[in-house]
Amino acid sequence: SATFIAALSDLLGADNVITSGKNLTTLSQDFYWYSPVLRERIGDRYAAAAAKVSSLDQLKQIVSLAVKERVPLTVRGGATGNYGQCVPLFGGLVLDLTGMDKIIDLSDGVVTAEPGARLGIIENQARPLGWELRCYPSTWIKSTIAGFVGGGSGGIGSIAHGGLRTPGTIKQFKILTIEEEPRILTLDEAETMRVFHAYGTNGIIVEMQLRLAPARPWQQMVVSSADWDGLLNFADELAHDLDVPKRLLSVIEDPLPAYFKPIKKFYPEGHHVIFLEVDEASADAVAARAEAAGLEVPHRIPYHFPRKAPMLSDYTWNHTTLWALKADPAYTYLQCGYGENFREQVKTLQARFPGEMFFHFEFTRGNSKMGLEDNIVCGGVPVVKFSTEERLKEMIDACHEIGVFVANPHTCIIEEGGRDLGYDIQLELKAEADPHNLLNPGKMKQAPLPEFATPGSMPKFLYS
Ligand code: FAD
Secondary structure (H helix, E strand, O other): OHHHHHHHHHHHOHHHEEOOHHHHHHHOOOHHHHOHHHHHHHOOOOOOEEEEOOOHHHHHHHHHHHHHHOOOEEEEOOOOOOOOOOOOOOOOEEEEOOOOOOEEEEEOOEEEEOOOOEHHHHHHHHHHHOEEEOOEOOOOOOOEHHHHHHHOOOOEOHHHHOOOOOOOOEEEEEEEOOOOOOOEEEEEHHHHHHOOOOOOOOOEEEEEEEEEEEOOOEEEEEEEEOOHHHHHHHHHHHHHOOOOOEEEEEEEOOOHHHHOOOOHHHOOOOOEEEEEEEEHHHHHHHHHHHHHOOOEEEEEEEOOOOOOOOOHHHHOOOHHHHHHHHHOOOEEEOOEEOOOOHHHHHHHHHHHOOOOEEOEEEEEEOOOOOOOOOOEEEEEOOEEEOOOHHHHHHHHHHHHHOOOEEOOOOOOOHHHHOOOOOHHHHHHHHHHHOOOOOEOOOOOOOOOOOOOOOHHHOOHHHOO
């Protein structure tokens, strides 16, 4: 309402309340457009207003006003999420928290920060103190600490430390409840899975702690070959060799490396590639091992902090999709977890979908259910040519038939994205922290929709 917007403007200053124009469109979107299915389903969803918040005190007052008027609230950090997590399905107010970005403390291997602190800045401040992030997404320059835990899973570093779900990585959350008199709840280590990957549906993270790892000097290296099987043998063996400290081990199938325009001059055309980050002390031995296996090592690059030049990690994880999409907008993607027999699984998929599915693998340590142990797992984000939603479904079914796990990125609903996180604990927290169901409504399927939800106010797919 006009009075609500006027109250927001009084509180934040008119410049920090956006009610129209391109800025509002931009603040209503994330990277959902990677998916042609989501483009169709949620591409027309916009907030009525967006607020740029810079302090906890402001946030508390906005929440209180919004609860009185029953305004839906969608929180965003860097908005690099690729599942439409930040797209407001019911309009309402988008809360941009990138202004709440203080790093409160960085000591004893723990960072304590406000939600909008950027991961790249945390890494740059941590390294001179002898620490580094345990894992970070390839979007680390833009993405925020709370957005990563709210919508992400892991990334560079996960080969050594597992993903965000690995016990111990997330140390604490402080969340704000969505009530007329908002409260702060502190969730310690044992309770962090109640908030992790909940798409901002069950409390606003206002402060959090992540454990760090001792910093290492890394080296970036490209290993390449026209022989896919030979390259995979080497990658698989190196991934399991725990004596070689690694931060990144990505294997990327031709033609995908040809799409990496800024760096493709660094390796031969037609080659499949491995992009590696290894401890500097092991780098010579790893390069010699690759050459002894008949592979090429066409490029070795120092690792800069702060970052000065493009890094190999800018082409891995979901960034591979970005470069493929730049080359051909018909590409989209799936997010897969493979078994120990990943090579057989991929051969089956390659034979069934030639010219439609292209693979790259990310090796990580541990998974959602286990501790770190010696458990190296292989996942990846295959780039696929999109034709129809039915064809995409055939690909997902084919994955399931051979035991490949798919976290479906063509839905913005948490439960449909293939995550198995014990939603009951997240749902219970939602009942306590968001009793009027105002936070990012529609994204948590098991949660009730807000009282104002009518078919006319919802995207069709939510009720059809
Ligand atoms: P946002 O997109 O802003 O938010 C993500 C979710 O968290 C939203 O649901 C939002 O509502 C919620 N949220 C944000 N702030 C809060 C808060 N304060 N309280 C409660 N909820 C909140 N992800 C990976 O895990 N690993 C990768 O390697 C990776 N690579 C990517 C590459 C590309 C090219 C792209 C487009 C995406 C990639 N992603 C990856 C997804 C995404 O970039 C990351 O998960 C990133 O860390 C999200 O951070 P963000 O600040 O952009 O979050």
